[in-house]
Amino acid sequence: MRTDKQLVDEILAGATEKFSVLAERYQQQVYRFLRGMNLDHDEAADVLQSSLIRAYEKLDTIRGGERFRVWFYTIAANQARNYMRRSRRDVALDDVVLSAEDQNPGEALDRERMAALVAVALGNLSEDQRKVVLLRIYQEMPFSEVAQACGISHGNSKVIFHRALKTLARWLAPAMGRMDLDYKER
Amino acid sequence: MRCCVDDRVMIEYLEGELEGPAAAEIGQHVASCDECHTALLRLRAVRAAVADRVRDLAPPDESFWKANLESVARATWLKSEPAGVVRRGRLRKLAPMMAVAAVLLLALIGALRTGAFNPDTRRPEVAVAGADTVSAEALVDSLYMLARLAGQYQMAWRTMESIEEIGSSSDSSLYDEVEMTYPGTGNVYDALLTMEDEQVEQVLYVLASN
Incomplete structure (x- = not known):
């Protein structure tokens, strides 16, 4: 299998049709990243498409050795930010938290309600925090790559992540207090 | 979250960012301190819930991905070449x-x-x-x-x-x-x-x- 770097080199050497291979390789994970940024399906599909087109147009700006994956996430994150700025939506965290607090004490919050709560909590993080959290937790990027994708320093990516995780823990506390603390990622 | 291990250190431990001796020290402490153990489990649960939230999103079907690739192809390499192409x-x-x-x-x-x-x-x-x-x-x-x-x-x-x-x-x-x-x-x-x-x-x- 061709590496990303080989494919990029081949595209820039004229085999432009190989961009489809790169697009196919990353379209699904970037789509999920965009959904995690609280875009609905149609919005994520639009932003994914504009990100791929942007990546193609700017392919020659990848610096030597830079990994396509991280670079592409940078583009997707920027496109998502531009999109959200154009269509600002407020998410009612309080409503969902209150809804979670209605749950009977001692009763584990069901997975569906927990997912809804997490979605709203993620939506209430700052955009930088949300980006860092998703890249780190869902995409499992090391902090060095998270920093590169977000255009921030390595240390700053850690600070933002720490603050975001603490914030999420605080917001989700009412639900977490009753949910099984052995809850494990599937 | 109030416990004897600093939040920042706890998160670094959770993320595997602590080096050998420091990680071992926190590991031993967490094993013997209920408060820190609970705090760690809670952070881990938050982390897992975030990962699940993204994974649980219903994926579009195959036709969506195929159509997306075709649209992108029409808008990119079938239409023009990116800057920097040498041919x-x-x-x-x-x-x-x-x-x-x-x-x-x-x-x-x-x-x-x-x-x-x-x-x-x-x-x-x-x-x-x-x-x-x-x-x-x-x-x-x-x-x-x-x-x-x-x-x-x-x-x-x-x-x-x-x-x-x-x-x-x-x-x-x-x-x-x-x-x-x-x-x-x-x-x-x-x-x-x-x-x-x-x-x-x-x-x-x-x-x-x-």
Whole structure:
């Protein structure tokens, strides 16, 4: 299998049709990243498409050795930010938290309600925090790559992540207090 | 979260960012301190819930991904080249070159399907090579078959590029020679010459995606 770097080199050497291979390789994970940024399906599909087109147009700006994956996430994150700025939506965290607090004490919050709560909590993080959290937790990027994708320093990516995780823990506390603390990622 | 291990250190421990001795120290403490143990479990649960939230999103079906790739192809490499591309010229603008390349490919399809590479397997000649007229669909189908049968898309692509080189050379007799090596395909050649750009692009797309 061709590496990303080989494919990029081949595209820039004229085999432009190989961009489809790169697009196919990353379209699904970037789509999920965009959904995690609280875009609905149609919005994520639009932003994914504009990100791929942007990546193609700017392919020659990848610096030597830079990994396509991280670079592409940078583009997707920027496109998502531009999109959200154009269509600002407020998410009612309080409503969902209150809804979670209605749950009977001692009763584990069901997975569906927990997912809804997490979605709203993620939506209430700052955009930088949300980006860092998703890249780190869902995409499992090391902090060095998270920093590169977000255009921030390595240390700053850690600070933002720490603050975001603490914030999420605080917001989700009412639900977490009753949910099984052995809850494990599937 | 109030416990004896600082939040920041706890998160670094959770994220595997602490080095050996420091990680071991926190690990031992967490194992013996209920408060810190609970705090760690809570952070881990938050982390897991975030990961699940993204994974649990219903994925679009296959047709969505295929349509997306096609849309992106139409908006990118089928339409223009990105900045910084180094090549002699656009293949899609070289309809005559494409035609010669396609003739060669069709010859290869014929050879494959008539069993030229396998004397034990005699197959009927490829219909498209002897047809009076060739539709774009038939050509696409034939090229697709070529990719499947030979399993060597790279070879096919290199053939096209070598044809491009022949076409770009000033020695036009080479061009004529290529045409003459496969007599009786003038109708195919003519049909290819009349293909719209979009049809030629479709051929390229099928080749690239197989």
